[in-house]
Amino acid sequence: MTPLSFSVLRILSDCRFHSGEDIAQALGVSRASICNAAKSMAASNLTLDRVRGRGYRMSRPFEWLDRDSVTEMLAEKAGRFDIEIRDSVDSTNSELLRENGPHGRVLAAEMQTMGRGRMGRSWLSEPGGSLTFSLAWKFDRGAGFLSGLSLAVGIALARAMASCGIEGIRLKWPNDVLYQFHKVAGILIEVKGDMLGPTLAVIGMGINFRLSGAVRENIDQAVTGIDSIPGKSPGRNKLLAAILAELSDILETFEERGFEAFRQEWCDRHAYHMKQVRMKLPSGKTEEGRVVGVSEKGEILIESSRGRLAFASGEVSLRGIS
Numbered sequence: 001m002t003p004l005s006f007s008v009l010r011i012l013s014d015c016r017f018h019s020g021e022d023i024a025q026a027l028g029v030s031r032a033s034i035c036n037a038a039k040s041m042a043a044s045n046l047t048l049d050r051v052r053g054r055g056y057r058m059s060r061p062f063e064w065l066d067r068d069s070v071t072e073m074l075a076e077k078a079g080r081f082d083i084e085i086r087d088s089v090d091s092t093n094s095e096l097l098r099e100n101g102p103h104g105r106v107l108a109a110e111m112q113t114m115g116r117g118r119m120g121r122s123w124l125s126e127p128g129g130s131l132t133f134s135l136a137w138k139f140d141r142g143a144g145f146l147s148g149l150s151l152a153v154g155i156a157l158a159r160a161m162a163s164c165g166i167e168g169i170r171l172k173w174p175n176d177v178l179y180q181f182h183k184v185a186g187i188l189i190e191v192k193g194d195m196l197g198p199t200l201a202v203i204g205m206g207i208n209f210r211l212s213g214a215v216r217e218n219i220d221q222a223v224t225g226i227d228s229i230p231g232k233s234p235g236r237n238k239l240l241a242a243i244l245a246e247l248s249d250i251l252e253t254f255e256e257r258g259f260e261a262f263r264q265e266w267c268d269r270h271a272y273h274m275k276q277v278r279m280k281l282p283s284g285k286t287e288e289g290r291v292v293g294v295s296e297k298g299e300i301l302i303e304s305s306r307g308r309l310a311f312a313s314g315e316v317s318l319r320g321i322s
Contacts (some may be wrong), residue, residue, distance in 0.1 A: 001044050001111060001127065004029065005037040006087040009046070009127065013062035019055035044111070045126035062128045063235050065108050073241035080248050081106050081135075090114040092134035093190055093204040100192070101136040101200050108133035108240065115206065129211065129225070131236045134204040135244070137251055142197040148259025148298025150175040150187050150313065151266050153203055156250045157185055158269055160242035164234035166226060170271035173291075173300045174313040177207075178271050181320070182224035184208050205243070209236060260296040267293050272320055277302070282315040 001009075007027055011018055020034045027034075038048055038056060047059045065085045071078045083106045089095050091114050092107045099105070111127045139146065154171045161169045161177075170178045177185035185207040193199030208225040226233050234242075253261050267273055272291050279287045279302065289304030299310040300318065 001040050001088065002037060003087070004033060005040040005044075006110070006127075008034060008037045008056075009041060009058075009062065010064070012048070012056055012058045013064065015058050015061055017049075017051065017054040017057045022055070041127075046128070063237065064128075065110060065131075065240065066237055069237040070241045070244070073238060074245055077245050077248050080104055081244055083108070085109070087111065088113060091204075092132060093188060093202050096134050096136045096202045097190060097192065099136070101138060103136060103138040105136045106133060106244065126210075129209055131207040131209060131240060132205070133240065134202055135247060137201050137203060137247075139199045139201060139255055140197050141199065141255070142195045143191045143193055143199050144195065145197075145258060146189075146191060146199060146201060147312065148262075148294075148296070149201060149203075149254065150189050151294065151298045152250055152254050152259055152262045153187050153189070153205075153247065155262050155265055155269065156246040157187070157205065157207075157243060160239065160246045163242050163246075164239055165231050166229055166234070167231065168229070169269075171266065171269045172271050173294065173318050174298065179224055179229055181271060182222045184224055184226065184229075203247070207239065209233070258296065259298050263294060263296060270294075272318065276321040278319045278321055279311055280317045280319065287311075288321065 004027070008023055011023055011026065020031050024031045024034045041048060049057050049059050067083050067085050070083055074081070081104050085108045088111045089107070089109045091112055092109050096105060096107055109132055112132050115132060151174060154175065154177060157177050158169045158171060168179055172178050175187040176183050185205060188204040190202045191199055208223060210225040210227045211223060270291070274291060276288065276290055281287065287302065287304055287309060289302035289309065291300065292303050293301045295301060295310055299312050302309045302311065
């Protein structure tokens, strides 16, 4: 979407009808520009109602991410973060990597034009339909110490969702968050630094709030949104604050004790614990077996016909066997 499209969206997000003429006058542009902006919004999977003689309106409420609201909800933990919210960015992870931090910087975006997931996948969403943000966190130790970090971050997500009333959340090795075996969130961690430290970890997260039919059609796995989970859905600002609050505690503990501090809790939350799975390896080969746990380094442990095997995340993927 263009910057003008976001300006129009801000006017329409009250879900009332606004005429094209009134919008154009408010923004100091032509009626034709408003028409083009509306087309851009429709191309981004935003549903607009258009009625001749009444104008445009959003068909559902739109909650904007708001730095002040998040900061207020973080309370005494707000000082640990430097939060910025943008309308659009190519990738929040890419931007923080370009900036090289600094520690505690949070970048959230209403829309990512080149959102990325694990193993080179794209992260697809619509404006207002997801919560996408990245956190830069510096560790004194080297990159090797950070194995298992994505699993610890998954625990932060699960705890935060539970604190917001979202029940039934499970984890999938190494970086997915599930509801009834449908993906509701994903984690992408990228690191920069020396082998012995210090290390910058850019922790990216994407959480589905709602998924339009057009977005679902382009996703090649079972997915769902928070609005499809029974119960009252929290707002995006509330959930962002809850996640950051959990991360601030979990990352401090991780710095001191590594993943071992979270290993049992992670196994308790793993959707595939003690289940039969198929591991797809970078070579294209597969291994099958039963998940029996994770190591202190975050490796998945599988009991197979060849004995107990351990797999690090890398380019390995896990699939359940019915």
